Amino acid sequence: MATTLAQAIAWGRRELAAAGVPSPDADAVLLASHALGLGRGETEAKAILGAPEPSGYRDLVARRARREPLQHITGRAPFRQLELAVGPGVFVPRPETELLVQLTLDEARRWREHGELHPAVVDLGTGGGAIALAVATEDPACRVSAVEREPEALRWTRQNLGGSPVRLLECDYRDLTPQTVGRFCVVVTNPPYVPDGEIPGDPEVRDYDPPTALYGGDETGMLLPCAAMDTALRILRPGGCFIMEHAESQVAAVADALDRRGFTEVRLHHDLADRPRATTAVLPGERS
Numbered sequence: 001m002a003t004t005l006a007q008a009i010a011w012g013r014r015e016l017a018a019a020g021v022p023s024p025d026a027d028a029v030l031l032a033s034h035a036l037g038l039g040r041g042e043t044e045a046k047a048i049l050g051a052p053e054p055s056g057y058r059d060l061v062a063r064r065a066r067r068e069p070l071q072h073i074t075g076r077a078p079f080r081q082l083e084l085a086v087g088p089g090v091f092v093p094r095p096e097t098e099l100l101v102q103l104t105l106d107e108a109r110r111w112r113e114h115g116e117l118h119p120a121v122v123d124l125g126t127g128g129g130a131i132a133l134a135v136a137t138e139d140p141a142c143r144v145s146a147v148e149r150e151p152e153a154l155r156w157t158r159q160n161l162g163g164s165p166v167r168l169l170e171c172d173y174r175d176l177t178p179q180t181v182g183r184f185c186v187v188v189t190n191p192p193y194v195p196d197g198e199i200p201g202d203p204e205v206r207d208y209d210p211p212t213a214l215y216g217g218d219e220t221g222m223l224l225p226c227a228a229m230d231t232a233l234r235i236l237r238p239g240g241c242f243i244m245e246h247a248e249s250q251v252a253a254v255a256d257a258l259d260r261r262g263f264t265e266v267r268l269h270h271d272l273a274d275r276p277r278a279t280t281a282v283l284p285g286e287r288s
């Protein structure tokens with residue numbers, strides 16, 4: 001007897017749970033949506049109405065059961081209002097990073113209230129372009145730049161940012177100077193910050209996210225985050241804001257590194273799961 005969509009999804013859920021996938025219910029449905037080329041709601045409606053199993057569904061479930069990231073299988077990653085193209089060679093954007101976009105939009109609004117109609121924003125280590133493109137989409141008055149160094153990631157950056165107003169700088173963020181790129185009201189970054197010896201346990205992260213996107217460059221994971229702070233010191237306008245994601249374990253080290261560099265108004269921010277995952281700080285001086 002032919003299998004129905006509902007039976008196939010129930011099978012997929014069991015396979016994914018047995019493989020240790022953290023969200024088997026959602027992933028079983030989302031893989032069916034991908035096989036059908038439909039949204040999640042329409043897929044669930046079809047399952048209730050007794051539609052047949054879509055062809056190729058079992059292969060998709062087998063890939064996910066081998067812990068290939070869902071976003072690599074579908075080729076898409078949701079982020080704020082966007083759907084970004086992702087795959088091998090680029091970091092998959094995470095929900096917690098959406099907080100950085102909100103902090104950047106809030107800061108851009110403050111600059112506008114001080115008379116800067118087109119606040120300049122730069123995203124250091126943009127990967128697939130998630131933060132830069134979300135800011136440019138949600139606040140089109142911002143002039144947004146994005147910096148990425150890795151050739152494998154840049155294939156995806158160019159694809160996602162193509163046709164957008166975001167200025168893409170293909171270089172090392174440690175090399176930026178005001179002479180080459182100008183000065184910014186906001187420097188935002190989700191840099192690599194995993195301590196070098198701490199190999200992530202999740203196969204999706206360990207085996208698929210590029211090491212150049214994960215590891216912070218020394219045993220504390222703070223080398224590349226501190227390099228981002230040094231770049232921000234050079235390219236921020238007086239009164240400009242530095243916004244950075246970090247691990248929960250790095251809260252004190254980040255605040256200390258910002259203090260030592262002379263940043264003021266160092267503030268910690270919590271994500272939707274109430275974890276302290278971002279810090280903001282201001283370069284002293286009058287906004288001008």
Ligand SMILES: C[S@@+](CC[C@H](N)C(=O)[O-])C[C@H]1O[C@@H](n2cnc3c(N)ncnc32)[C@H](O)[C@@H]1O
Pocket residue numbers: 091092093094097124125126127128129130131147148149150153171172173174190191192212213214224
């Ligand atoms: C954690 S990922 C963040 C990607 C994206 N911003 C996001 O939040 O989804 C860090 C990114 O920084 C890039 N990167 C690392 N070191 C860099 C450097 N020195 N200069 C420019 N980009 C760098 C990596 O290639 C990677 O794409």
